């Protein structure tokens with residue numbers, strides 16, 4: 057006997073991975089330049105030069121036994137101290153090294169938070185469209201995921217629906233801004249309203265309701281838009297951050313959890329985070345890349361490429377007759393499929409070698425996601441295919 061749940065997770069790849077694998081196979085058949093793979097959020101902009109310089113410097117100057125050795129379970133003290141001070145400088149918080157727990161990226165941060173907080177019968181709420189893996193992390197921790205349907209007019213949060221779904225066993229909410237897959241940044245008004253509702257409901261039920269802020273795209277924003285730092289709005293906040301996206305280090309697996317110093321029973325929550333990391337067998341985050349993260353704490357890769365890609369893709373697709381929300385951040389465009397079934401639309405797009413991701417698993421049927429963290433050249437080359445596809449549906453002829 058084995059765990060059917062784990063068997064199912066392991067044998068059925070996520071839709072995104074499935075399409076990514078298809079793209080590799082198709083590229084081998086017809087050449088990568090003829091396949092327009094927009095499936096995966098894998099940054100195509102290299103990490104800044106400082107990352108490589110730091111790695112070389114660390115290899116040259118550090119005692120290898122220390123550099124490649126275990127760090128404290130929560131991460132090297134100096135690394136956490138540097139990152140805490142940087143967050144305080146940028147967002148006016150008062151974190152210390154002991155507010156931070158280093159992780160192997162945001163996926164681990166989220167899994168650890170869910171595991172640290174869940175008791176049987178708990179629910180977490182999230183907002184469509186949402187990162188598909190939330191369901192995996194929440195359910196693996198033994199809780200249920202409740203999804204608030206999208207408010208299609210602006211992709212902000214349906215506050216009435218949200219308030220109505222909070223109940224006695226709501227342990228927390230997971231909020232992701234800039235959002236994968238919509239690219240929307242939740243406005244300060246939305247955030248204030250969400251936090252107001254949470255505070256009222258905490259009082260009503262007499263226990264904390266945690267806000268998990270999933271922020272791997274925090275720095276990837278356009279036209280100078282500001283992303284509210286959620287622990288400044290709500291005390292029971294845990295921030296899950298990752299260096300995968302803005303620093304282009306997704307394969308190196310490095311990120312952190314920041315526990316708000318103002319949280320109720322903050323030391324107990326932090327200890328539970330450490331306990332969940334231990335129970336999940338993480339031991340410690342990669343030692344070398346903890347130090348790289350600290351040395352490059354306020355660096356990003358060249359994010360102007362994403363702005364260029366967004367501008368080009370949004371302007372062209374809307375001109376061809378597609379409808380989509382204009383993203384203010386992340387590197388995804390969420391486009392209304394040109395027929396009700398996004399999976400059928402995905403199949404039609406595939407005939408033009410356009411690989412998009414149907415929105416169903418993001419909790420938003422009828423849409424497709426385009427990951428534009430690709431070379432601008434790929435977008436330029438794909439535009440005629442997008443145009444022909446639109447024409448097939450009678451658009452803009």
Ligand code: PLP
Nearest residue numbers: 097161162163187232236298300
């Ligand atoms: N959260 C969101 C919204 C994401 O889009 C991703 C990755 O695509 C993650 C979390 C996981 O990121 P990481 O590579 O840091 O584990």
